[in-house]
Amino acid sequence: MERVKKEPFIHITKREPMPWWKSLCIRVGAVLIALIISAIFISAASPRDRGFFDYFSSLFSGAFGTERRFWLLLQNTALLLCVALALVVAFKMKFWNLGGNGQVLMGCLACAMCMYYLGGKWPDGAVCLLMFVVSVAAGALWAVIPAIFKAFFNTNESLFTLMMNYVAMYLVAFFIALWYPNGTGAMPPLSDANLPTFGSGQAGRSLPIILAAVIVTAFIYCYLRFTKHGYEVALVGESKNSARYASINVKKVIIRTLVLSGALCGLVGFLLVGSINHMVSTSMDSNMGFTGIMVAWLGKFDPLIMAGVALFINFLTRGMAQVNTDFGFTSEALSDIVIGLIYFFFIGCEFFIVYKVHFNFQKGSVHPAPDFSMDAAESSSSEENGRSAPSPDGGDVLPAGGDAPVQTEGRPLAADADPPPETEPSPPEGIKRSRRSKKEEN
Amino acid sequence: MEVFLSSAIQFGAIFLFGCVGEILTEKSGHLNLGIPGIMCMGAAGGCFGVKLVAMGESPNGVLVLLMGILFAMLFAGALGAVYAFLTVSLRSNQNVTGLACTIFGAGFTSFFLNDVVDIADVTVAGRLSFASLNFFNAHIPGVEALGWFGNIFLGHGVLIYLAIVIAIVVAIVLKRTKAGLNLRAVGENPATADAVGINVTGYKYTATIIGAAIAGIGGLCYSLCYTSGNDSTVEVTIQIIGWLSIALVIFTMWRPAVAIGGSFVFGALYILFSYISVAPAFKPLLRLIPFVVTILVLIVTSIIGHRETQPPASLGLSYFREDR
Numbered sequence: 045m046e047r048v049k050k051e052p053f054i055h056i057t058k059r060e061p062m063p064w065w066k067s068l069c070i071r072v073g074a075v076l077i078a079l080i081i082s083a084i085f086i087s088a089a090s091p092r093d094r095g096f097f098d099y100f101s102s103l104f105s106g107a108f109g110t111e112r113r114f115w116l117l118l119q120n121t122a123l124l125l126c127v128a129l130a131l132v133v134a135f136k137m138k139f140w141n142l143g144g145n146g147q148v149l150m151g152c153l154a155c156a157m158c159m160y161y162l163g164g165k166w167p168d169g170a171v172c173l174l175m176f177v178v179s180v181a182a183g184a185l186w187a188v189i190p191a192i193f194k195a196f197f198n199t200n201e202s203l204f205t206l207m208m209n210y211v212a213m214y215l216v217a218f219f220i221a222l223w224y225p226n227g228t229g230a231m232p233p234l235s236d237a238n239l240p241t242f243g244s245g246q247a248g249r250s251l252p253i254i255l256a257a258v259i260v261t262a263f264i265y266c267y268l269r270f271t272k273h274g275y276e277v278a279l280v281g282e283s284k285n286s287a288r289y290a291s292i293n294v295k296k297v298i299i300r301t302l303v304l305s306g307a308l309c310g311l312v313g314f315l316l317v318g319s320i321n322h323m324v325s326t327s328m329d330s331n332m333g334f335t336g337i338m339v340a341w342l343g344k345f346d347p348l349i350m351a352g353v354a355l356f357i358n359f360l361t362r363g364m365a366q367v368n369t370d371f372g373f374t375s376e377a378l379s380d381i382v383i384g385l386i387y388f389f390f391i392g393c394e395f396f397i398v399y400k401v402h403f404n405f406q407k408g409s410v411h412p413a414p415d416f417s418m419d420a421a422e423s424s425s426s427e428e429n430g431r432s433a434p435s436p437d438g439g440d441v442l443p444a445g446g447d448a449p450v451q452t453e454g455r456p457l458a459a460d461a462d463p464p465p466e467t468e469p470s471p472p473e474g475i476k477r478s479r480r481s482k483k484e485e486n
Numbered sequence: 487m488e489v490f491l492s493s494a495i496q497f498g499a500i501f502l503f504g505c506v507g508e509i510l511t512e513k514s515g516h517l518n519l520g521i522p523g524i525m526c527m528g529a530a531g532g533c534f535g536v537k538l539v540a541m542g543e544s545p546n547g548v549l550v551l552l553m554g555i556l557f558a559m560l561f562a563g564a565l566g567a568v569y570a571f572l573t574v575s576l577r578s579n580q581n582v583t584g585l586a587c588t589i590f591g592a593g594f595t596s597f598f599l600n601d602v603v604d605i606a607d608v609t610v611a612g613r614l615s616f617a618s619l620n621f622f623n624a625h626i627p628g629v630e631a632l633g634w635f636g637n638i639f640l641g642h643g644v645l646i647y648l649a650i651v652i653a654i655v656v657a658i659v660l661k662r663t664k665a666g667l668n669l670r671a672v673g674e675n676p677a678t679a680d681a682v683g684i685n686v687t688g689y690k691y692t693a694t695i696i697g698a699a700i701a702g703i704g705g706l707c708y709s710l711c712y713t714s715g716n717d718s719t720v721e722v723t724i725q726i727i728g729w730l731s732i733a734l735v736i737f738t739m740w741r742p743a744v745a746i747g748g749s750f751v752f753g754a755l756y757i758l759f760s761y762i763s764v765a766p767a768f769k770p771l772l773r774l775i776p777f778v779v780t781i782l783v784l785i786v787t788s789i790i791g792h793r794e795t796q797p798p799a800s801l802g803l804s805y806f807r808e809d810r
Contacts, residue, residue: 203732384591392576
């Protein structure tokens with residue numbers, strides 16, 4: 045290596061894949077730091093005389109304090125997990141479905157329409173069945189419209205789905221105003237055609253929802269891991285060109301996947317209206333579309349980790365509501381701040397899992413070679429290998445590790461998926477090659 | 487009609503701040519979906535800054551304005567810096583980081599305005615004298631004499647003209663200066679820019695933070711200029727405005743000068759619902775207009791797919807020098 049006069053103070057290299065317990069430690073550490081920071085700020089800003097440790101006791105009592113709270117926590121987790129799973133299917137394909145809110149709301153609206161127009165006129169069982177079908181169809185419709193335009197014209201899907209959120213919101217407002225012209229814009233709960241519950245308590249009301257979430261989780265887990273469809277989704281997400289090369293109909297995959305994604309969101313809407321609220325409001329989605337994105341991302345697109353993340357986020361939301369009352373704040377938005385802070389730390393800590401930072405303390409001194417660790421040497425040698433095999437379009441820059449979440453686990457994507465059908469050319473190679481020449485991301 | 491056009495320009499200015507801020511950010515290759523949250527932060531900071539100096543008996547108008555703008559830029563810039571740090575230095579996914587910024591910014595603003603600045607107390611109880619809010623809407627004296635022309639084009643507060651000036655300045659900087667050329671190079675192909683010796687990280691940070699600060703003034707403009715502090719759920723409306731501003735960037739083809747006209751069109755679309763008289767049940771349908779138009783614009787621009795209308799080539803991708 046050539047002698048260099050001035051070394052940069054910070055040197056960043058890619059890390060070898062980390063053992064899972066080590067990366068888990070980093071993540072838990074990041075969350076703990078965020079929690080402690082929020083505890084310090086909140087106990088300092090509180091108008092009441094509350095200390096640092098009261099924060100944590102309030103947090104736990106809000107989430108687990110009574111049996112009812114515990115079941116509500118599980119119920120909200122189940123709903124959030126369903127939305128996040130719906131989004132994961134799309135994200136695996138690098139389709140940024142930011143329209144979870146709107147898809148859930150459309151499911152809610154369709155369900156409420158059935159209850160409003162048919163409740164009491166038809167037998168409850170028939171209405172419930174129709175509610176299910178219509179809600180799922182409405183959610184799917186709301187997702188498939190952007191998908192069709194994405195598939196045929198490559199329309200920017202993130203903004204399209206975002207706008208669909210607001211279209212759904214105002215449609216709900218329109219129907220409430222239409223049904224209750226003299227009301228205050230709120231809809232009273234309907235008593236007909238409610239979904240059956242197991243018993244009368246909160247546990248009985250929550251159990252069907254939790255059950256539904258368990259089924260959905262198992263389904264998505266199997267769908268993404270063991271089916272041909274799931275494999276195609278992952279391949280389209282990695283590179284559209286290699287998918288095309290493997291004679292996959294990319295347009296069909298995009299549309300089919302988004303139907304599934306929207307249908308699951310619609311299912312959540314069905315549960316929200318049919319089983320929990322028996323009415324619809326413009327804020328019924330409670331921003332689960334956005335929270336679901338964070339759950340999907342922080343859960344590394346793995347349904348089982350996502351269940352844990354969803355539980356943790358709901359634990360915080362419900363716990364912070366308690367902190368809010370105990371610490372005497374008037375705004376309900378406190379939980380958003382703390383959760384936002386935890387997102388920042390959680391997103392930020394990924395860097396330290398994927399990259400290694402070397403500090404060069406001997407400033408300006410001349411020494412033959414920078415004091416690299418083994419990891420750095422490894423990565424620089426692999427870099428040379430890469431140079432010897434130049435990429436087709438002249439050393440184009442690849443997206444960094446942050447864009448390929450599946451690989452940050454150090455597990456190549458193809459290992460997740462099914463063995464390919466015989467007609468396809470060896471897919472891991474195809475994926476790698478296309479990642480070199482990739483340009484069509486945006 | 488006069489009132490409608492005048493309000494459209496006022497509302498358009500809010501879009502213009504958000505849109506120009508986002509254009510500047512996107513030119514550096516960063517798709518900042520945190521703009522809604524950042525604009526909320528601007529509203530929080532602006533109210534805080536105004537409250538610092540406007541609680542006295544006879545506040546100084548220029549000082550109130552400057553403090554409002556300064557703190558709006560500071561708060562928004564701070565969240566922009568967090569975003570920049572996470573996406574530039576720590577190379578996180580830009581969409582996810584942006585959404586986290588939005589969740590944080592909206593929550594922070596709601597909390598901050600209710601519990602720290604106590605905006606309801608300030609404006610309803612009148613402790614923050616309404617005179618100081620009028621500084622934001624004070625227009626050039628004597629424009630009423632000019633008839634409709636004066637009312638539509640000259641009868642606005644200083645923030646509206648500031649928006650136009652910023653848009654023009656950003657347009658000139660991007661198009662005519664060396665810094666603008668470098669910035670565009672960073673957005674198109676950071677590796678090439680790096681090879682030429684351009685400080686990629688520096689440009690990305692600068693563009694993101696300045697862009698966030700500009701968008702932040704938009705939040706201030708909504709909360710203190712357009713609604714005069716009467717909106718108790720500022721963060722909800724500003725989020726909608728923020729998303730529309732991001733969509734507007736595509737509509738204006740990444741050109742700040744085009745954004746001036748585009749913003750006013752969007753401003754008109756956004757306030758249209760309160761100027762058409764229909765049965766109250768159908769009001770929500772009229773509020774759909776800006777979103778449906780945005781969707782149509784997205785579809786049309788994607789179908790045309792002209793070379794001029796393409797985003798910066800490396801938009802949304804993180805840059806790691808040692809990557810292949």
